[in-house]
Amino acid sequence: MEKIFQEAVNDAQVIAPFQSHGHDHGQCVVEAIAAAESRCEKDGSSFTPLRRKVLELVWSSHGPVGAYEVLEKLRSSRRNAAPPTVYRALEFLMEHGLIHRIESLNAYVGCGDPARRHGGQFLICRDCQSVAELDDRAIDRAVTRRADALGFDVEQQTVEIIGQCADCSARGDNDGE
Amino acid sequence: MEKIFQEAVNDAQVIAPFQSHGHDHGQCVVEAIAAAESRCEKDGSSFTPLRRKVLELVWSSHGPVGAYEVLEKLRSSRRNAAPPTVYRALEFLMEHGLIHRIESLNAYVGCGDPARRHGGQFLICRDCQSVAELDDRAIDRAVTRRADALGFDVEQQTVEIIGQCADCSARGDNDGE
DNA sequence: TTCTATATGTTATAATATATCATATTTTAA
DNA sequence: TTAAAATATGATATATTATAACATATAGAA
Numbered sequence: 001m002e003k004i005f006q007e008a009v010n011d012a013q014v015i016a017p018f019q020s021h022g023h024d025h026g027q028c029v030v031e032a033i034a035a036a037e038s039r040c041e042k043d044g045s046s047f048t049p050l051r052r053k054v055l056e057l058v059w060s061s062h063g064p065v066g067a068y069e070v071l072e073k074l075r076s077s078r079r080n081a082a083p084p085t086v087y088r089a090l091e092f093l094m095e096h097g098l099i100h101r102i103e104s105l106n107a108y109v110g111c112g113d114p115a116r117r118h119g120g121q122f123l124i125c126r127d128c129q130s131v132a133e134l135d136d137r138a139i140d141r142a143v144t145r146r147a148d149a150l151g152f153d154v155e156q157q158t159v160e161i162i163g164q165c166a167d168c169s170a171r172g173d174n175d176g177e
Numbered sequence: 178m179e180k181i182f183q184e185a186v187n188d189a190q191v192i193a194p195f196q197s198h199g200h201d202h203g204q205c206v207v208e209a210i211a212a213a214e215s216r217c218e219k220d221g222s223s224f225t226p227l228r229r230k231v232l233e234l235v236w237s238s239h240g241p242v243g244a245y246e247v248l249e250k251l252r253s254s255r256r257n258a259a260p261p262t263v264y265r266a267l268e269f270l271m272e273h274g275l276i277h278r279i280e281s282l283n284a285y286v287g288c289g290d291p292a293r294r295h296g297g298q299f300l301i302c303r304d305c306q307s308v309a310e311l312d313d314r315a316i317d318r319a320v321t322r323r324a325d326a327l328g329f330d331v332e333q334q335t336v337e338i339i340g341q342c343a344d345c346s347a348r349g350d351n352d353g354e
Numbered sequence: 355t356t357c358t359a360t361a362t363g364t365t366a367t368a369a370t371a372t373a374t375c376a377t378a379t380t381t382t383a384a
Numbered sequence: 385t386t387a388a389a390a391t392a393t394g395a396t397a398t399a400t401t402a403t404a405a406c407a408t409a410t411a412g413a414a
Binding site for chain 1: 401402403404
């Protein structure tokens with residue numbers, strides 16, 4: 001059981017697992033910023049202070065963050081920030097694969113592996129709101145097979161799975177609910 | 178090629194295929210209403226004239242329809258309809274599996290098989306906006322396997338695939354784009 | 355340096371969704 | 385059969401999410 005779990009986590013198809021409560025989140029942010037710098041340099045696009053700040057704010061947790069939540073936090077450093085300030089930065093970050101949008105929550109989450117291009121597959125815990133990002137080939141293959149059989153040309157996959165993560169399940173949060 | 182396509186379409190895992198332009202859509206609506214009546218009777222819930230009308234409006238096409246689009250159409254028969262009028266009806270229809278919400282479009286689409294409970298898997302054509310509804314066991318299994326391996330308990334799957342349907346591809350709509 | 359493209363500021367408004375309380379209708383059950 | 389309770393709809397207001405449009409500033413290219 002534990003072994004299967006470890007295999008699943010260590011697998012490259014799990015881009016970002018659920019994080020333990022006590023993990024060093026500052027380190028996550030540092031790594032995300034570094035990866036973003038590297039990605040933007042490669043793309044020849046400018047990773048401005050505003051964009052960096054917005055990325056940091058999205059990374060303020062491993063959970064999805066709303067645009068207006070980002071805006072509110074942003075205002076402590078930029079008093080006159082307005083919705084377009086945030087939405088434009090978010091758009092940039094998405095175009096460069098630095099964040100993903102969770103459609104079912106109208107919210108955004110940092111990408112765990114901006115070096116590699118990939119669509120979004122997410123497990124979202126309904127209790128702690130944390131998100132695990134996947135790039136599961138079996139899911140991708142199943143989708144592609146069916147689409148092919150129907151002559152449908154896939155351009156973008158949105159896979160968002162809501163449920164309860166292992167930690168919350170163990171803690172017994174709302175179990176039967 | 179054609180054979181594979183037919184197998185895919187006839188398969189029960191394709192709940193509602195892309196519809197040809199010339200199909201008898203009135204018949205689709207009639208069948209959807211009949212299925213809804215039967216479903217609500219089974220559930221012991223009341224399929225009121227308002228709810229019926231809203232369902233008909235969602236079924237006005239095989240594409241996703243926005244809540245305010247439904248509202249506008251609804252107003253020709255109910256002059257004083259307001260947003261809550263529509264949203265409450267949509268909520269009812271979703272609870273009873275008569276429609277699905279397409280998260281990535283903030284829109285709603287009629288369910289092709291309300292008799293059977295299922296989550297949503299959709300192929301959405303970016304050109305003609307039509308939607309094919311799936312209940313693909315391979316996709317479901319791939320998702321469940323990965324979730325199980327991570328100790329994640331799945332409650333709700335959202336699978337929304339954007340791309341180009343076979344018809345639009347054949348017609349050459351925006352092909353290289 | 356001047357032109358051009360890119361990025362941000364600023365104001366206004368669009369699009370989507372819900373809260374709340376009032377009224378009407380249906381169902382339950384005494 | 386009628387009063388109470390539950391359900392459904394009406395009506396108004398407002399919350400939440402997102403974009404349009406135009407002005408200004410800044411960075412790179414010619």
